[in-house]
Amino acid sequence: MAKKPQQLAVDTRPWRDTANHKPFVRIKNVTKKFGDVSAVNDVSLDIYRSELFCLLGGSGSGKSTLLRMLAGFETPTSGTIEIDGQDMTNVAPYNRPVNMMFQSYALFPHMSVEQNIAYGLKRDHLPKGEIADRVAELLSLVKLQDYGRRRPHQLSGGQRQRVALARALAKRPKLLLLDEPLGALDKKLREETQFELVKIQESLGVTFIVVTHDQEEAMTLATRIGVMNQGEIAMIGEPTDIYEFPNSRFVANFIGSANMVEGVVTEDEPGHVRIRSAELGCDIYVGHGVDCAPDQLLWWAIRPEKMSLSREKPEALHDANVTSGVVEEIAYLGDISLYQVALESGKRIRVSQTNSVRGNPDAITWEEKVYITWGDSSGSVLTV
Amino acid sequence: MTATHDPTIPPPRRLKPWNAVERGLAKVGISGRMLVLFAPALWLLIFFLVPLAVVFGISLATKQFGRPPYSALLSTEDGTVQLTLHLSNYIRIFTDNLYVAAYLSSIRIAAISTVITLLVGYPMAYAIARADDRWRNILLMLVILPFFTSFLLRVYALTGFMRGNGVINQLLGLFGIEPLVMMQTDFAVYVGIVYTYLPFMILPLYTTLVKLDVSLFEASADLGGRPMRTFLSITLPLSLPGIIAGSMLVFIPAIGEFVIPSLLGGPETLMIGRVLWDEFFTAANWPRAAAVAVAMLVVVVVPIMLMQRAQSAVVEK
Numbered sequence: 001m002a003k004k005p006q007q008l009a010v011d012t013r014p015w016r017d018t019a020n021h022k023p024f025v026r027i028k029n030v031t032k033k034f035g036d037v038s039a040v041n042d043v044s045l046d047i048y049r050s051e052l053f054c055l056l057g058g059s060g061s062g063k064s065t066l067l068r069m070l071a072g073f074e075t076p077t078s079g080t081i082e083i084d085g086q087d088m089t090n091v092a093p094y095n096r097p098v099n100m101m102f103q104s105y106a107l108f109p110h111m112s113v114e115q116n117i118a119y120g121l122k123r124d125h126l127p128k129g130e131i132a133d134r135v136a137e138l139l140s141l142v143k144l145q146d147y148g149r150r151r152p153h154q155l156s157g158g159q160r161q162r163v164a165l166a167r168a169l170a171k172r173p174k175l176l177l178l179d180e181p182l183g184a185l186d187k188k189l190r191e192e193t194q195f196e197l198v199k200i201q202e203s204l205g206v207t208f209i210v211v212t213h214d215q216e217e218a219m220t221l222a223t224r225i226g227v228m229n230q231g232e233i234a235m236i237g238e239p240t241d242i243y244e245f246p247n248s249r250f251v252a253n254f255i256g257s258a259n260m261v262e263g264v265v266t267e268d269e270p271g272h273v274r275i276r277s278a279e280l281g282c283d284i285y286v287g288h289g290v291d292c293a294p295d296q297l298l299w300w301a302i303r304p305e306k307m308s309l310s311r312e313k314p315e316a317l318h319d320a321n322v323t324s325g326v327v328e329e330i331a332y333l334g335d336i337s338l339y340q341v342a343l344e345s346g347k348r349i350r351v352s353q354t355n356s357v358r359g360n361p362d363a364i365t366w367e368e369k370v371y372i373t374w375g376d377s378s379g380s381v382l383t384v
Numbered sequence: 385m386t387a388t389h390d391p392t393i394p395p396p397r398r399l400k401p402w403n404a405v406e407r408g409l410a411k412v413g414i415s416g417r418m419l420v421l422f423a424p425a426l427w428l429l430i431f432f433l434v435p436l437a438v439v440f441g442i443s444l445a446t447k448q449f450g451r452p453p454y455s456a457l458l459s460t461e462d463g464t465v466q467l468t469l470h471l472s473n474y475i476r477i478f479t480d481n482l483y484v485a486a487y488l489s490s491i492r493i494a495a496i497s498t499v500i501t502l503l504v505g506y507p508m509a510y511a512i513a514r515a516d517d518r519w520r521n522i523l524l525m526l527v528i529l530p531f532f533t534s535f536l537l538r539v540y541a542l543t544g545f546m547r548g549n550g551v552i553n554q555l556l557g558l559f560g561i562e563p564l565v566m567m568q569t570d571f572a573v574y575v576g577i578v579y580t581y582l583p584f585m586i587l588p589l590y591t592t593l594v595k596l597d598v599s600l601f602e603a604s605a606d607l608g609g610r611p612m613r614t615f616l617s618i619t620l621p622l623s624l625p626g627i628i629a630g631s632m633l634v635f636i637p638a639i640g641e642f643v644i645p646s647l648l649g650g651p652e653t654l655m656i657g658r659v660l661w662d663e664f665f666t667a668a669n670w671p672r673a674a675a676v677a678v679a680m681l682v683v684v685v686v687p688i689m690l691m692q693r694a695q696s697a698v699v700e701k
Contacts, residue, residue: 071602071606072605072606073602073605092605093602093605093606094605094606094607094608094609094610098606099606099607100602100603100606102599102602102603103599104597104599106597106599106600106602106603107603108600108603108604108617108618109622110621110622119604119607119609119617120607120608123607123608123609123613124608167603167607170607171607171608
């Protein structure tokens with residue numbers, strides 16, 4: 001999602017300038033084994049102050065285990081976790097400057113909303129008046145001023161989610177961990193809450209680490225995303241990096257949808273690369289240098305919206321980047337239409353086209369022969 | 385598809401032998417649901433309420449020699465039916481120190497035993513609830529295992545442990561410690577009651593503890609609650625229903641306990657169960673024994689009702 005322009009200024013993105021910024025959370029070579037199975041395998045990760053970092057991965061990718069180690073519910077088998085310069089690897093959860101918002105919310109059912117929020121403050125032995133003030137402040141932050149005396153079971157799912165957030169923020173933690181914070185909400189509510197969450201995070205300046213399996217959620221919320229796969233970090237980057245410049249076949253496939261073809265390097269120059277792909281039925285001309293060798297087998301991935309369809313054969317620059325096939329399926333999604341085109345090799349390519357003309361009578365239809373073309377830097381060359 | 389929706393073909397008739405019965409009962413206003421409730425209600429009526437009424441009736445009679453050994457409530461004289469109710473048994477119970485002392489002593493012994501059972505049972509139930517899945521069923525089985533042997537046998541076996549030359553004293557003797565007098569004391573009665581009723585405390589506690597969401601404890605720790613604070617603020621209040629149920633299951637039968645005090649207790653161990661037994665079999669005073677039983681019922685039922693009321697008030701809040 002679009003962010004405010006001033007947020008895009010380089011100075012607010014400390015991970016781009018690692019020389020001058022110390023990471024706030026530093027995970028170093030952390031491994032967690034349950035029996036013989038490693039849930040998290042040699043993960044190293046730096047997270048900076050005021051970041052909203054998303055750990056994205058499927059189930060069993062180790063993202064929740066990593067979060068639980070940050071909270072202190074699990075101790076790493078090896079490696080260290082530093083928060084704000086202090087080693088937290090073996091510190092008990094109740095001694096960490098970290099709070100967590102649980103996926104199930106874990107609200108205390110026998111306490112009112114106010115008592116739930118005040119629970120952490122009472123543990124710090126704050127004076128009564130201050131606790132009451134802080135609770136009122138948090139209730140208004142999450143817009144639940146009139147619900148303080150209710151019990152959790154008297155609230156809706158969205159209200160419970162906000163109580164859980166208020167309770168986790170009550171102690172003004174340096175670091176807030178959120179485990180699938182929007183997972184239990186329905187779609188409409190989730191979209192609204194996403195923006196509220198970002199707003200709260202920005203206004204308080206707390207560092208958020210969010211675990212999610214929902215890539216749309218990660219893209220919307222995150223300053224940076226860490227994609228996890230089988231206990232390892234597959235890629236770390238800003239949402240646009242992850243989507244536009246995936247570093248591996250796993251990331252390209254996991255985030256959004258991608259067409260993936262195999263090819264062999266035929267020209268390897270500093271300024272361009274040519275890849276011959278039998279699957280695609282044409283050469284791929286890549287307009288930038290790639291770290292590869294001639295005759296190397298590699299993969300090339302391209303997003304459906306980066307290609308265009310036409311009935312007439314377009315001009316093929318460099319004698320590459322144009323192939324043809326027959327339209328097999330069309331999915332009309334309103335704003336765009338998704339075409340599945342069968343190439344001569346049998347490979348199916350998905351291309352999306354914006355429906356810019358209303359009810360276009362001249363739109364490409366089933367069984368038509370079409371040409372597919374793309375720009376010389378639209379795809380990603382992947383070696384792993 | 386169309387055949388089933390064709391209105392000209394009537395639906396196939398199903399043979400229902402109970403249809404006629406059902407319809408017949410429905411005519412007099414009896415539904416199947418009432419029948420289901422009727423069976424246990426009848427059972428309770430015949431085997432609980434009627435005998436209770438008989439006991440209550442006998443408690444209002446006086447002792448006399450003969451068969452039955454109590455006076456009749458109803459008598460006919462010159463064609464008039466006379467109902468004679470004697471309140472003397474109840475008056476006696478509440479004025480004679482022996483009975484009052486026996487009631488108070490029973491309540492005291494039952495209450496202390498319940499507290500000890502709770503203190504012993506809670507950690508056990510907690511450990512079982514938090515145990516590995518593999519271990520949990522084995523541990524639960526071990527809790528239930530004593531029920532496979534006769535209760536009387538187990539209480540007798542306890543005497544073998546606690547008597548003058550029993551297992552415990554022999555062990556102590558090895559270390560040169562003088563034998564302890566354990567049998568025929570209140571101590572032995574407590575040991576007996578706690579040992580016998582422990583499963584009744586553990587099982588309801590276990591069922592409430594095992595249902596508690598682990599993330600609640602984690603949330604408490606996360607918010608700065610040390611283990612003891614988490615236990616007092618989260619675990620304990622949330623397991624209150626189990627504590628109440630377990631305590632009731634131990635306290636109520638312990639008040640009227642007869643076998644344990646007579647086998648393990650001494651002459652000074654005064655419990656209402658023994659008084660009742662003596663009244664019935666030694667003194668052959670059925671009406672007095674019946675009055676003791678009815679009074680005991682009141683002693684037990686009234687606090688339960690009050691407690692249930694308090695509990696439902698808490699739930700409503």
